Amino acid sequence: MNYETSLTSETDLLDPQAAEQKRRKRNIIVALVILTIAALAAAYFIFGGKDEGAANSAADKQAQAQTVTVVAPGSDTVVRAINATGTLAARREVPVGVVGEGGQVARVFVDAGDWVQQGQVMATIERSVQTQQIAGIEAQINASRADLRLAQNELDRALQLVDRGFISKADVDRKTATRDSARARVGVTEAQLREMRARTARLDIRAPVGGYVLERKVEPGQIVGQGTGVLFRVANGGELELQAQLSENDLAAVSLGVAASVTPVGTDRQFTGKIWQIAPMINAQTRQGIARIALPFDRALKPGGFASVQIKAGAMAAPVLPESAVQNDKDGSFVYIVGKDNKVVRRGVKTGDVTASGLIITDGLDGTERVVLYAGGFLNPGETINPKLLKKQ
Incomplete structure (x- = not known):
């Protein structure tokens, strides 16, 4: 026992009341320390454990999320192409008939597929x-x-x-x-x-214009007159055209002089022409109008035949997506994009033409979004995914 302990004990013996007060203070301090430690422990288990559990739960969900390929389309300069069909015809077709009183046809000098000069005798009457x-x-x-x-x-x-x-x-x-x-x-x-x-x-039936004979409807010995009708049809100058049927929107997007590529049915050949006339009226039943595309003469172009056409309607900057990325339902076209916390978000879009690179998105995307490329039909809005970015080639 040291001197200080001996002194304290002696003091306590001399003043028992002071010693009791010291013990009470010491017990209160110890109790407060124990309560503080208990409160901190409880707070840790209540809040810290909960946060850790939430973190663990989020990590578990992310680990369980399916991996989905996404793409950032960017913005490409694309040429808007309008695809349509139409009928081949003579640009200016001239019917030829009997001018005089008529009679019996003595000779016919031309046939369908021949070229004639203006004023040339095509047939003669006895x-x-x-x-x-x-x-x-x-x-x-x-x-x-x-x-x-x-x-x-x-x-x-x-x-x-x-x-x-x-x-x-x-x-x-x-x-x-x-x-x-x-x-x-x-x-x-x-x-x-x-x-x-x-x-x-x-009595000489002459060609009123020079051009290509499309049709012959007269034979020697035939009796012809004013009421006989058309004996020949001539394409003035041999000029041909495609009468392309376009919707109202497409018709508004084209103009005179726009280039077009025409492919007749039954051949792989393409012919380049230009729009020389746009119909001033829309058919009230079909809601379509005619764009007339001038074409150079070629025997592969058969007036009356069917052909497809692709019209170059100008360039535009827009995102381009593969068709697999675009979904459709009763509300229209939409895509799934990756939102906050890798959650799927539905985004409505407007689509344009289909190009070799994909489907043009005219409205709804600016190209910076991460768009779900595949498996869009198996996702739901708000679902957590593990996005895998596919780099554009």
Whole structure:
């Protein structure tokens, strides 16, 4: 026992009340320390354990989440292409029929698939009657000219005798009238001859324009007239076109001079043309209009045939996604993107044309999102996933 302990014990013995107060203080301090330690332990088990449990639960959920391939589409410059179909036709088709009174066809000089020049005889009608009529009029002209010469000679002699007093002035006037009448008859018969020759010339069926003969509907021996209808069809200059049927939206997106690539049915050949006319009206039943695409002549292009066309309607910057990333339901097109805490979020989109790179997204994405590429049909909004980013090639 040291001196200090001996002194304390002696002090306690001398003042028992002070010693009791010291023991109480010491017990209170010990109790407070024990309570503090207990409170801290309880707080640890209540809050710290709960946080740890939540962390462990979140980690477990993330570990159990399915791995899903996602892609960040970015923004690509794509050429908007409008795909349509239509009918091949002559750009300007000219029907050819009978101009005159008609008759029996004597000869046909051209066939479908031939080229003709403007004014070229395509067929001729038998004209034996007209030939005889022309001969008769020519004879009348000769007779009228002979009468005119006779009347002119008599008038000339009368004028020489009138000064000598052998013939009266009245006789000169009568001979002058006879001469003028004979001259008029010559003019009338000459006009009749010109008319008959013009009518006979109209028995030759001529090409009104130069071009490519599309159709022949006449044969030798056939009787033709004003009511016969069309005998030939000619493509003016051989120019062809595709009459493409476009929807209202597509028709509003094209303009004159826009290039187009035409592929006729039954061939792999492509022909390049340009839009030269856009229909000013929309069909009320089909809600479509016609864009007329001018094409160069080629025998592989058959008027009346069917063809597909791709029209280049300009470039635009937009995200492009594989078709597997885009889902559809009653509310329209949508994609799944990766949101906060790797949770799936539904995003509605508007789609455009299908290109070789994928489906153009015209609205709903800016290209920076992580979009679920596959398995979108097996996910639900709010579901936690483990995204695996696929780098664009």
